[in-house]
Amino acid sequence: MDFNNETEFLPFSRPSISRAAMDEVVSCLESGWITTGPRVKKFEAALADYLGAPHVLAVSSATAGLHMMMLALDLKPGDEVITTPLTFAATLNVIVIAGGKPVLVDTAPDSLNIDAQKIARAITPRTRAIMPVHFAGAPVDLDPIYALAQKHNLRVIEDAAHAIGTEYKGKRIGSFGDVQIFSFHPNKNITTGEGGAIALRDTKLVERLSLLRFHGMDREAWDRFGKKGNQNYEIIYPGYKYNMMDIQAAIGLHQLPQLDAFNARRAELANRYTAELSKWDQFILPAQPAYPHKHAWHLYNPLLQTEKAGMDRDTFMSRLKENNIGTGLHYRAAHLFPYYRENFGFKPGDFPNAEKVADSILSLPLFPTLTDEAQDRVIRVMKKVLGR
Ligand SMILES: *Cc1c(COP(=O)(O)O)cnc(C)c1O
Numbered sequence: 360m361d362f363n364n365e366t367e368f369l370p371f372s373r374p375s376i377s378r379a380a381m382d383e384v385v386s387c388l389e390s391g392w393i394t395t396g397p398r399v400k401k402f403e404a405a406l407a408d409y410l411g412a413p414h415v416l417a418v419s420s421a422t423a424g425l426h427m428m429m430l431a432l433d434l435k436p437g438d439e440v441i442t443t444p445l446t447f448a449a450t451l452n453v454i455v456i457a458g459g460k461p462v463l464v465d466t467a468p469d470s471l472n473i474d475a476q477k478i479a480r481a482i483t484p485r486t487r488a489i490m491p492v493h494f495a496g497a498p499v500d501l502d503p504i505y506a507l508a509q510k511h512n513l514r515v516i517e518d519a520a521h522a523i524g525t526e527y528k529g530k531r532i533g534s535f536g537d538v539q540i541f542s543f544h545p546n547k548n549i550t551t552g553e554g555g556a557i558a559l560r561d562t563k564l565v566e567r568l569s570l571l572r573f574h575g576m577d578r579e580a581w582d583r584f585g586k587k588g589n590q591n592y593e594i595i596y597p598g599y600k601y602n603m604m605d606i607q608a609a610i611g612l613h614q615l616p617q618l619d620a621f622n623a624r625r626a627e628l629a630n631r632y633t634a635e636l637s638k639w640d641q642f643i644l645p646a647q648p649a650y651p652h653k654h655a656w657h658l659y660n661p662l663l664q665t666e667k668a669g670m671d672r673d674t675f676m677s678r679l680k681e682n683n684i685g686t687g688l689h690y691r692a693a694h695l696f697p698y699y700r701e702n703f704g705f706k707p708g709d710f711p712n713a714e715k716v717a718d719s720i721l722s723l724p725l726f727p728t729l730t731d732e733a734q735d736r737v738i739r740v741m742k743k744v745l746g747r
Pocket of ligand 1: 420421422423446447449492518520521541554
């Protein structure tokens with residue numbers, strides 16, 4: 360599919376699944392072992408190697424990983440977790456589900472990431488963790504965050520759903536720090552259908568999360584029903600069912616070796632958008648971090664200037680859709696969802712930078728198989744819609 364034909368809907372995201380991945384799925388199905396087993400073990404080892412992480416746990420989704428990580432904090436009523444209002448709802452939801460209170464810190468004025476300089480002011484005696492989100496694949500400024508965490512004895516849980524392949528000051532996200540959680544949802548930079556992974560260093564935490572991931576059982580099924588296994592097991596803890604299947608890992612094993620090429624193509628497309636859109640006055644393009652970094656370009660998000668465009672963001676997105684161009688909305692400000700307003704008293708004006716972004720941001724089509732020609736089609740339609 361090259362999406363050059365104007366009558367064909369061009370989506371904002373599309374997974375690239377190789378024939379080898381499809382063949383591996385079939386092999387897995389034929390093998391007789393389709394749930395968590397040897398392919399998940401191999402995928403975890405490949406991820407640990409790619410990320411430079413001592414431990415990686417594959418899970419059923421990033422949300423599952425974030426949820427277990429919140430549970431592992433053993434939050435008491437009133438305990439607080441600091442995060443950003445500009446994120447997917449899951450980041451906040453898991454805090455509440457685990458019994459915590461989300462404390463939000465606005466995004467920096469020229470960035471889509473949490474304002475690291477403002478986090479110190481949000482820390483209270485009840486703060487237990489900081490959960491930064493590497494928005495779109497641009498790394499959060501982690502040095503000041505880890506310095507604060509060390510000073511106040513807090514965990515840092517990096518929502519790295521957008522950031523596989525991202526580097527911060529020469530180091531890959533996942534290779535250092537406390538805990539990083541990645542997503543393999545179909546829209547993300549690599550996919551396993553649904554799925555996620557946790558990178559971590561603390562061996563006690565590895566043990567705790569392994570139990571939470573699979574019924575609190577001290578042995579996973581593969582270790583029990585395999586030839587060398589022992590069918591007996593103990594329940595150490597009431598756990599969840601958050602394991603990844605071998606069917607998913609079969610896809611992941613072939614996605615991971617393609618990741619760097621996928622991200623390189625995403626960067627090329629992002630640069631092409633920037634080269635064009637920086638000449639237009641209808642958009643503000645998010646500034647890039649001043650510190651050394653490598654961007655994973657999970658999303659390409661310009662901010663539409665309503666006045667200059669003569670229409671608001673939602674109208675612009677509808678017009679593009681009428682012209683067969685798909686876009687994404689990442690994200691609406693999480694604190695303004697009814698649940699969060701009603702239960703935590705958030706209101707418009709609380710986080711002005713994030714709200715301004717949330718009202719004007721959109722995600723343009725960006726995926727590794729998008730051709731230059733199809734991207735030019737996106738730009739042509741944008742010109743037409745804006746009357747340029
Ligand atoms: C996609 C995403 C998640 C959730 O990932 P799933 O694998 O779909 O559970 C969490 N946080 C952010 C920022 C995301 O983009």
